[in-house]
Amino acid sequence: MAALKLVAASVPPVEDPIVIDVMVEAEGWSAVPEAEAICLRAARAALAACGDAVPEPCEVAITLTDDARIRVLNREWRSKDKATNVLSFPQPDLPDDVDAPQPLGDIIVALETLSGEARAEDKTAGHHLAHLVVHGTLHLLGYDHMTETEAEEMEALERRILAGLGIDDPYALPQD
Structure with a gap:
């Protein structure tokens, strides 16, 4: 009788239809514990909250930079020669005949502005980062103010998204 040979079958990993890349471009972001993980959770929560409005597969790029770099971008793209906390650059939809993930766009966050705002508003830098990434992600999906x-x-x-992440209302007025 022939011996049975067991072959380990591996199941190929299911690819995530949503790809979020986080790039740390500036020094100092280590002062915000788990900054990359916060960005990933916040962007995923915002995308999940928008459900059918999110094309799959899609990609989002988040860059953690500094005030100097975001000031240049703000000047070049918005004609505002000053640093800002977050910029979003939505990408146009790909043509229907292109078989590739839809790039939703880029979110750029500036460390010094984020840190200063967090201190002034008595928030943790991590919670403020999550808010800015949620805000930026919503801009990529067409929301505006x-x-x-x-x-x-x-x-x-x-x-609603931030509450789901355990983060207090960023628009609440301070209690005296």
């Missing part, structure tokens, strides 16, 4: 109605809708969604 140019009108009062748009701002109310976007802020309500941000509050």
